[in-house]
Amino acid sequence: MAAIELFAEQGYHATKTRDIAARIGMSTGAMYAHFRSKEELLFEISLTGHERGFAALAGPTEAGATPSDELAAMVRAFTTYHATFHTIAKIVHYELYGLTEEHLARVLEVRHRTSAWIEDAIRRGVAAKVFSVPGVSAVARALLSLCVDVARWYREDLGETPAQIGELNAELALRMVGAERA
Amino acid sequence: MAAIELFAEQGYHATKTRDIAARIGMSTGAMYAHFRSKEELLFEISLTGHERGFAALAGPTEAGATPSDELAAMVRAFTTYHATFHTIAKIVHYELYGLTEEHLARVLEVRHRTSAWIEDAIRRGVAAKVFSVPGVSAVARALLSLCVDVARWYREDLGETPAQIGELNAELALRMVGAERA
DNA sequence: GTCTATATTTCGATAGAC
DNA sequence: GTCTATCGAAATATAGAC
Numbered sequence: 008m009a010a011i012e013l014f015a016e017q018g019y020h021a022t023k024t025r026d027i028a029a030r031i032g033m034s035t036g037a038m039y040a041h042f043r044s045k046e047e048l049l050f051e052i053s054l055t056g057h058e059r060g061f062a063a064l065a066g067p068t069e070a071g072a073t074p075s076d077e078l079a080a081m082v083r084a085f086t087t088y089h090a091t092f093h094t095i096a097k098i099v100h101y102e103l104y105g106l107t108e109e110h111l112a113r114v115l116e117v118r119h120r121t122s123a124w125i126e127d128a129i130r131r132g133v134a135a136k137v138f139s140v141p142g143v144s145a146v147a148r149a150l151l152s153l154c155v156d157v158a159r160w161y162r163e164d165l166g167e168t169p170a171q172i173g174e175l176n177a178e179l180a181l182r183m184v185g186a187e188r189a
Numbered sequence: 190m191a192a193i194e195l196f197a198e199q200g201y202h203a204t205k206t207r208d209i210a211a212r213i214g215m216s217t218g219a220m221y222a223h224f225r226s227k228e229e230l231l232f233e234i235s236l237t238g239h240e241r242g243f244a245a246l247a248g249p250t251e252a253g254a255t256p257s258d259e260l261a262a263m264v265r266a267f268t269t270y271h272a273t274f275h276t277i278a279k280i281v282h283y284e285l286y287g288l289t290e291e292h293l294a295r296v297l298e299v300r301h302r303t304s305a306w307i308e309d310a311i312r313r314g315v316a317a318k319v320f321s322v323p324g325v326s327a328v329a330r331a332l333l334s335l336c337v338d339v340a341r342w343y344r345e346d347l348g349e350t351p352a353q354i355g356e357l358n359a360e361l362a363l364r365m366v367g368a369e370r371a
Numbered sequence: 372g373t374c375t376a377t378a379t380t381t382c383g384a385t386a387g388a389c
Numbered sequence: 390g391t392c393t394a395t396c397g398a399a400a401t402a403t404a405g406a407c
Contacts, residue, residue: 016286017286018200018201018202018286018287019200020200020201020202020203021202021286021287023399023400023401024400024401024402025399025400025401033372033373033374034373034374034375035401035402036372036373036374036375036376036402036403036404037372037373037374038373039401039402039403040372040373041372044401044402045401045402100341101283101341104198104199104200104203105200105203141357141360141361142357145349145354145357146357146361148342149335149357149358149361152334152335152338152339152341152342153331153334153335153338155338155341156334156335156337156338156341157334159282159334159337159338160330160334167327172327175323175324175327175328175331176331178323179323179328179331179365182364182365182367183361183364183365185364205381205382205383206382206383206384207381207382207383215390215391215392216391216392216393217383217384218384218385218386218390218391218392218393218394219390219391219392220391221383221384221385222390222391223390226383226384227383227384
């Protein structure tokens with residue numbers, strides 16, 4: 008979708024319906040056959056992006072994995088997602104104030120689910136005495152920062168693949184939680 | 190400044206000159222005695238914020254400090270800055286696309302100075318063999334993420350002081366660079 | 372479904388009185 | 390310097406022909 012690129016490049020409010028129309032080679036009038044308003048378009052992008060981000064984070068969990076492997080896999084996948092879909096992720100994290108109150112509530116639910124998921128992973132490692140952290144939720148927040156902020160600075164022409172950034176962040180995450188190493 | 194709060198709360202483009210006027214209890218006409226345009230207002234906030242951020246990062250360097258103490262002090266101060274002035278920092282990091290080309294170039298120079306500063310600190314630790322990192326600039330980027338992203342989620346009613354977040358991030362930074370501990 | 376044309380609103384910025 | 394009033398441009402969204 009052209010709107011995704013534009014919202015991410017310039018921000019939601021800076022993007023005009025004419026810009027979107029021009030990029031896809033349509034008139035503004037024709038676009039309104041596909042969605043009711045600009046905010047609805049933002050909400051659809053935002054909610055889908057939130058759900059896919061959570062799916063990326065929650066996907067790699069395997070039964071029987073060690074807390075370290077589990078956390079590394081989560082950070083690796085969540086980071087890779089934020090690099091690969093950095094345009095959508097920018098909208099997800101920086102365009103919340105463009106949503107209506109009802110739509111905002113919908114995406115906040117997903118955000119809460121996301122942070123709870125990573126907190127639980129840390130908590131399991133602490134319980135198993137393989138992690139040592141200054142505070143579970145504070146470190147969870149820091150790990151989310153590490154993953155999420157990738158969307159702010161990542162560009163395809165950086166010479167680094169999303170997978171490489173993911174691998175780096177997985178390693179850093181294990182260091183941050185003080186994981187005992189094999 | 191009222192504009193700072195509004196730009197940070199809703200974004201630059203979402204903030205109307207009438208909103209700013211209303212918050213400070215002035216008319217829009219009266220405001221234009223104080224600045225030439227909305228973009229000029231954004232630029233002033235952005236440049237000042239950038240410079241103060243760099244000053245916070247570069248301030249704590251002391252002669253004779255160990256690489257670990259030095260890096261910890263930098264991350265502590267830079268994080269504390271981003272929590273304390275999270276409204277300004279939001280503008281600094283998320284409202285770059287609202288600037289004119291000339292003004293953008295000015296702030297990009299400060300940003301480059303900032304990342305170079307933290308890279309150098311890591312490089313000194315690696316040279317002294319007290320840090321062990323997967324890559325100097327990649328880890329520098331990650332450290333910046335950790336500090337900068339604080340501005341995205343910090344709120345005063347969180348029950349945590351900026352200094353506490355700063356202390357946490359300083360500890361996490363030392364873990365990330367694999368600093369040898371006393 | 373897409374076009375051209377336009378209705379309607381709202382924006383940033385200015386004019387002129389005080 | 391601040392006010393009221395307003396200009397001119399630009400925005401979202403709609404109307405009606407094809």
